[in-house]
Amino acid sequence: MSVSERLEPPPPPAADEVGAVVLAGVSGCGKSTVGKMVARRLGWAFVDGDDLHPWKNVYSMHHGRALTDADRDPWLERCADLLENHVANGVPVILACSALKSRYRRRLRRDAETLLIHLACSREELIRRLGGRTGHFFDPSLLDSQFAALDPPTPGDGTLLVDGDADMEEVTNDIVRLITRPADRAARLAAQGTGAASALPGGGERW
Ligand SMILES: Nc1ncnc2c1ncn2[C@@H]1O[C@H](COP(=O)(O)OP(=O)(O)OP(=O)(O)O)[C@@H](O)[C@H]1O
Numbered sequence: 087m088s089v090s091e092r093l094e095p096p097p098p099p100a101a102d103e104v105g106a107v108v109l110a111g112v113s114g115c116g117k118s119t120v121g122k123m124v125a126r127r128l129g130w131a132f133v134d135g136d137d138l139h140p141w142k143n144v145y146s147m148h149h150g151r152a153l154t155d156a157d158r159d160p161w162l163e164r165c166a167d168l169l170e171n172h173v174a175n176g177v178p179v180i181l182a183c184s185a186l187k188s189r190y191r192r193r194l195r196r197d198a199e200t201l202l203i204h205l206a207c208s209r210e211e212l213i214r215r216l217g218g219r220t221g222h223f224f225d226p227s228l229l230d231s232q233f234a235a236l237d238p239p240t241p242g243d244g245t246l247l248v249d250g251d252a253d254m255e256e257v258t259n260d261i262v263r264l265i266t267r268p269a270d271r272a273a274r275l276a277a278q279g280t281g282a283a284s285a286l287p288g289g290g291e292r293w
């Protein structure tokens with residue numbers, strides 16, 4: 087991380103009323119699966135960020151080529167525009183979007199009604215899930231490149247951490263609570279104050 091990035095002020099705190107949620111994390115953490123479950127539960131819209139990638143990006147990932155910052159640039163713009171439109175029109179939305187770097191997360195959080203939630207998973211669980219997934223364009227051999235690109239959310243980042251290794255129902259319940267209860271959001275942020283991994287059950291290295 088560069089000095090100028092470190093000196094930037096932390097993002098604004100999320101508003102009491104959440105209008106949009108970005109479910110972030112590396113490939114296989116459950117963004118799409120759990121995002122749909124949360125959206126169904128809340129009666130919100132769900133958009134898969136994978137559907138907003140330029141075709142060239144999908145082609146690259148399918149052929150085992152990791153995306154660059156330049157590849158992600160137009161995609162992040164589409165994601166940010168989508169969030170902004172939903173908030174402006176009062177149509178709450180869950181967007182599944184990897185948002186791997188802190189500057190990507192800052193770019194997506196254009197207003198205080200947008201909440202970022204990062205699904206943190208162990209490497210073993212991610213390998214197991216990607217190995218078992220069929221019919222998806224993402225080449226599982228790219229997982230290490232996702233780890234390399236990731237800036238893990240830090241205590242000052244304003245991104246909430248969720249245990250992505252947990253059972254799908256549990257993950258869904260946790261996220262619904264964080265979206266609907268400001269006190270739970272504040273408690274989670276405070277728990278993260280001591281460091282990302284220690285805020286999650288089981289500890290260990292998480293991505
Ligand atoms: N909490 C969970 N427990 C067990 N399996 C899960 C869980 N969440 C997701 N899965 C499974 O893991 C695989 C990956 O999930 P999913 O496609 O939702 O991840 P993703 O983060 O959206 O990945 P990508 O970014 O590559 O699209 C799927 O087969 C899904 O069924």
Ligand SMILES: O=C(O)[C@H](O)[C@@H](O)[C@H](O)[C@H](O)CO
Pocket residue numbers: 112113114136147153158183184185186224232
């Ligand atoms: O930023 C990225 O490298 C991409 O968004 C990836 O995370 C993929 O889109 C996703 O994992 C495949 O579904």
